[in-house]
Amino acid sequence: MVITQHISTPEIMEAWGKQIALHCPNRLHIHLIGELGAGKTTLMRGFITALGHQGIVKSPTYTLVEPYHLPEHQVYHFDLYRLADPEELEFMGIHDYLAETAICVFEWAERGGDVLGIPDLVIELHYQTISSRQLKITAKTPLGMKVIAMLMP
Ligand SMILES: Nc1ncnc2c1ncn2[C@@H]1O[C@H](COP(=O)(O)OP(=O)(O)O)[C@@H](O)[C@H]1O
Ligand SMILES: [Mg+2]
Known part of the structure; x- marks a missing residue:
């Protein structure tokens, strides 16, 4: 299942982040793919704000991960842009993050x-x-398909 959309402003990109958040179950894992400036963090800003975060949302480029303890969800926002070697993920305990009941979103997955x-x-x-x-959302699991079905125009 795939959704494709033309997004003409950053505000509309944020609004898509919000829509995804409104249908986002705990444990959802999202990979965000797109060059620098494509709008990954803009989408995440709408997403995290819709889940109840007040304040800024920026790419955790130097720290690799930013945790958000939100009213109904634990969210981990990763940015792997500066990752030199996937082994660094082992050192940071990636398996523990992935096993948690938490939403994990990866920029530069x-x-x-x-x-x-x-x-x-x-x-x-x-x-x-x-x-x-251009925004393209593809579901890779039954859980992802459930979410996408709710986002269909
Ligand atoms: N339609 C659009 N959707 C998202 N961002 C846009 C759009 N048009 C312009 N922009 C701008 O592009 C930049 C995207 O930056 P950012 O979200 O940080 O990208 P990334 O995280 O993919 O590197 C922002 O400055 C944003 O205002
Ligand atoms: Mg970013």
Whole structure:
């Protein structure tokens, strides 16, 4: 199951993050794919804010992960842009994060390799013009399919 959308402003990208959040079960794992500036963090800003976070949301580029303890969900927002070797994920205890009842979202998931396992959703963002992006959401598991079914226009 796949959704594709043309996103013409950052606000609409945030709104998609919010929609995904409203249908997001605990334990959902999301891989965010897309070049620098594609809008991964913008989508996450809408997502995390919709789950009750007040304050800024930025890519945890240097720390690799930012935890958010939210009213109804534990969220881990990863950014693997600076990951030199997937082995670093072992050192940070990635298996414990993945095994927790928590939402895990990975920017630059492709740099993490097989250690991350199969995500429920893959979200690909492609740069089109200075202000527009292509959004593609693909479900990889039955849980992901449930979420996507609720997002269908
Ligand atoms: N349609 C759009 N969707 C998302 N971001 C957009 C869009 N148009 C312009 N932008 C801008 O592109 C940048 C995206 O940055 P960011 O979300 O941090 O990307 P990434 O995390 O993928 O590197 C922001 O400055 C945002 O305002
Ligand atoms: Mg980012």
